[in-house]
Amino acid sequence: MKVTFKSWNAVAFWRWDMPADDVCGICRNPYESTCSKCKYPGDDCPLLVGDCNHSFHMHCIFSWLRQESSQEKCPMCRQRMSFNGLPRCLIQEV
């Protein structure tokens, strides 16, 4: 028997390299899903890992750091927030 594919749909599965049950400390949504502002997980709503090793949805951590009262500190451990040694002002917001 000969089968001819007329069309096909690719199905892929991805996940962040994080424990599945972990949640973002700010929105309390799982890393796997989006922050509360976004619809689609993945590149539209990336995760950022700070040098202190705490990670958040990018949108969540930026809305915190934009506040003056945050003093640019990590909301979990309150160390100055930096990413690969760079303070957040040098990181471009998507």
Place this chain on the structure above:
Amino acid sequence: MSNQSILRITRELGEIQRGSDLSLAVACRDIDVRQVRALIIGPPDTPYEFGFFEFAVKFTKEYPTKAPSVTAVTTNLGRTRFNPNIYAAGRVCLSILGTWRGERGEEWSSAQGLESILISIQSLMSSNPYENEPGFEDANSDYDKKNQEAYVAKIRHETLRISVIERLEDYLGIGQERVPGVTVHNVEEDYKNGTEKLFEPFKDLCKRRFLWYYESYLQSIEREAKRHKDGDRFEKMPFEGPGNSMDGTFQYSSLKERLQAVYEKLNEETLSWAIEGQTTVQKEMSIASNLQRQFEQIVENYKENNDSITLDLELVDKNPFVWQLVIFGRPMTNLDGGIFRIMIYLSPKFPNELPRIKFETPIFHHRISKNGVLCYNPTRKDDMKSHIESIIEAIEEESPAYDPRTLVNPEAAKLFWGTADDKKIYNRRLRRSVQDSADFC
């Protein structure tokens, strides 16, 4: 944008409500999740022990970037300051809320939440709250020591009088010459709609807990009455100012009478459910058929699984609002050979009002009060099968996690959680009451 805060609050409320922490409760009106009420049960071994302290928590659209505002509403109509940091006018001074000069690292951050706020408030309610006041942290002179004791003594009195007794009197309509709502004050939304009914989400919870802690309240009153004569004035603390203090006199004799009156009224209420329930049966209301159906399913279920515990479940006078449960102690356990008759009273407002459980058979058990009130916590509140499972679990568990909020029988609990010898005495007394139970039935 505004959605974000609502999503997070809803998630937090759900987590606290599903959790097993017996020291906190939260609720919101359906129309507005940003207006939250929280109840803190006063921590054991403090003057706030088993008091009911209510707070109004208001979230803005900027939550969790910005902290919510918190107002104490258990303030005796704005007249009583329960703590150096909890003012009579309702202000709660806490570094996490930004209302208190804080240590570094104690300020608000978006990783904080409702639960961490409530736990911080709980930690203000300590065994020596005098130290909370700045400048008094290490105060240790004889003058301070005397003050510390006097402060604890009046807080204990007012906790019992205002947060427990007056709250319950309000709920039960006792002493109506007083202004109603005396325990709930300062809540803006209640002012606005003065005609609307007060939002009282913790009514049933406080009634159930009152029944749990009744013996502790009574013991505490009897002990304190020996130390403080009726009519003695409360001492004024150096940090208390005009309009922001805790003034009054000790009145333990009258508190004891009022406490007992509340207890009796609550028992009357429990018994009145049976009669109200019968009416709903006659009117063929859905609550009656719902309970009847749940009863039949449970009986059927236990008949089929005859390998599980032996029990007998009946309706009293065919009334689906009064169940009689007889449990036969499981062989090879502490309850072996015992027969326990337990009444389950159901409210026509079930499951908004939860069932009240009473052991008719006397038993010496750390989860059962001298008056037969069982302390148990059902996992699914609307499901009677879950209630019965939790009842059995509560009396059978042999090594539960320590939780001082399950203290319903102070005498038994002291032995149960005491030294190895105490535990032996506990087991002996439990076994003796189990043996006697067979004769009782």
